[in-house]
Amino acid sequence: MRFLPALGIAAVLLSPIYSPVERMSEEIRYSVVSKNPDGRKVGKILRYLQRVPEPMRAKLNGFGGEFVIFDRVSSLEGLGRSELILLSIAGAGYANKKAYVAENSETCGSSNGMTVPELHEAGHMVDEAYGFPSQNSRFRNLTPAALMGSYDHWAESYGRFYCDDNSNMELKEEFPDVHAYFFKFDAMNGNASVRVSR
Numbered sequence: 001m002r003f004l005p006a007l008g009i010a011a012v013l014l015s016p017i018y019s020p021v022e023r024m025s026e027e028i029r030y031s032v033v034s035k036n037p038d039g040r041k042v043g044k045i046l047r048y049l050q051r052v053p054e055p056m057r058a059k060l061n062g063f064g065g066e067f068v069i070f071d072r073v074s075s076l077e078g079l080g081r082s083e084l085i086l087l088s089i090a091g092a093g094y095a096n097k098k099a100y101v102a103e104n105s106e107t108c109g110s111s112n113g114m115t116v117p118e119l120h121e122a123g124h125m126v127d128e129a130y131g132f133p134s135q136n137s138r139f140r141n142l143t144p145a146a147l148m149g150s151y152d153h154w155a156e157s158y159g160r161f162y163c164d165d166n167s168n169m170e171l172k173e174e175f176p177d178v179h180a181y182f183f184k185f186d187a188m189n190g191n192a193s194v195r196v197s198r
């Protein structure tokens with residue numbers, strides 16, 4: 001298990017969105033179990049995870065959450081067969097307070113309206129750490145029946161809200177009520193500086 005030095009990367013990458021940047025004392029807890037880690041890819045994942053607001057990171061750390069970065073499914077230990085099959089297909093997953101993310105992650109998808117896997121899985125972790133707000137009737141009522149269900153809708157929307165300005169704006173256009181919900185969730189649990197530009 002290693003800890004990400006929080007300030008340097010965050011200050012450079014997040015300043016256009018998250019200003020002013022304050023010193024962050026809570027660091028994302030993660031481990032790299034890749035057989036042949038690619039530093040560039042791992043760094044990219046960690047930069048996305050920096051977009052989880054600091055108070056939520058503190059909550060995740062207190063909750064015991066951890067991100068596990070892998071290159072090959074065979075390098076993952078302690079998982080059942082069905083979980084391994086799922087991870088080999090999806091490249092990411094969440095189980096037992098651990099978010100598994102493959103090194104080949106995408107960028108915040110402005111073309112397909114999807115977030116990056118690491119922030120989707122972070123969304124699942126935050127959801128559980130805060131007592132599954134995805135299952136409250138308040139959020140379930142915001143989830144269209146045709147969608148994948150409120151559990152995944154919550155995680156996906158969480159990721160889109162925090163991924164970047166584009167994904168945030170697209171969420172607002174596609175699901176204005178969900179965007180308003182996360183705006184409020186962020187105001188209550190997140191980083192006040194995020195709200196400036198949104």
Ligand SMILES: [Zn+2]
Nearest residue numbers: 120124152155
């Ligand atoms: Zn999911």
